[in-house]
Amino acid sequence: MATANGNGDAVEFITVGTGGDARGITVSLQRPAAGNGLAHFVWLGGYRSDMSGTKAMELAGLAARLGAGCVRFDYSGHGASGGAFTDGTISRWLEEALAVIDHAVKTIGTRRAVLVGSSMGGWIALRAVEELARRNGVEIAGLVLIAPAPDFTSELIEPNLTQAERTALAERGQFEEPTPYGPDPNIYTLKLIEDGRQNRVLDGVIETGCPVHILQGMADPDVPYAHAVRLMEHLSGDDVVLTMIRDGDHRLSRPQDIAKILEAAEALAGAP
Template sequence: MTPEQTSETSGRLAVGTGVDHREVAMRLLPEREGNPHPHLVWLGGYRSDMTGTKAVELASHAAGLGTGCVRFDYSGHGASGGAFVDGTISRWLEETLAVVTHARKHLGTRRMILVGSSMGGWLALRLAQELRRSGQGSDIAGMVLIAPAPDFTSELIEPNLTDAERASLSERGYFEEPTPYGPDPNVYTLKLIEDGRLNRVLDGVIDLGCPIHVLQGMEDPDVPYTHAIRLMEHLSCDDAVLTLIRDGDHRLSRPEDIEKLKEAVSHLLNAA
């Protein structure tokens, strides 16, 4: 995305008070005059940030189409403040709601398409539920979920804990797990796991009232494609599409994967 394409600005948003105060880093791309499309909102994955390939490509796609785009880092991620180990789904959802509210005020964002990757898919679903509860559900024009990981703490982590990991959670309040995505291990806290149970979405029908497109790799070592199929079974909307990518991994950041992402986003934009 070149300077000629965009007037994207960076900023920081204060969330919480007292010991819960943290600053969330974000980048806001305003729409071009006359833009008919909803804005795009990026929700990243666990330990990812808004400078990743998919996030940057999404912002570039928005700039090319002339629509607005919002991307940000959860606390403890990327350029945002706060400690990663303090993070929970509820905490990161609070930040997501704060960023969306800020974007409405400063970008004029009303209708939006949520683009959530991995854990960001879970947060997109929870954000939509919270907006529906407050009477703002119609503001969600659609969702594109990339290797979505709703309820991953209770569905994918807890059932597979080793005795050593359970002991570490009990004694230290966290356990570590090697990851192929960087030199530092993933850290999963007891706080995150307990809070995850309070944010489950796969316990019943997920009624969001908007079209949804799920992109899922069948060679994903972190979120099995059967998890995406299970999500589809819980969605109530008729306009729900699942694209299985035979050789796709968890990141889905290859050029051909990015093209599928752009196609899915463009389809929802044109249909909104």
């Protein structure tokens, strides 16, 4: 089913999964201008973010100015999509990302794409490239990774668990953590943490086969900039640019941050 949003973009509702695992995913598809040879942008949001956030909308605006295609969507349990947030895992959200890309291929003819991943979306982007390499149909022209958080469950959460949090995971299957980004706490489930171990990327050489531009704030309280440096070391076979923003936070949503993100995305979307 499709409708149109206020920007004239098509809003599609697709189903991912079957039976009791089925969930409705909301997708915004921005068609490219006729004859436009630029790669399409695919937005991969962060944990508890949605496709109406500042960076996602700015990317859609860039695509409109360039006449390029743009794909945005909400993971299950996020934004306008169905499903329970606490059912979410990296594998589940990756499955949805791949289903959305497949849908974009069929609907707006996406054949070349720049994946733009923010925070957890950076992890999803790296896993998506790995999975897409096994298929035919979509060439990844580049990755823009914004404060990327690959392996955050095993690298940033598990080592810092308090005894109370470990007890909550064992007894309730989840724990809650206050966040400065909204009134509701972040929820981390045991299934998310266990599944994260199965989706690790920082355990060997990462081969994306495309240029990668990482943008990282040095004042990021959530993902230390050393994490971005470590990621760059694992991308040893790729053409990688790492932009450190000295006073940048985790969101990187200030006008000057957005300008750097859009510059990187536009450069990677160049015509073949």
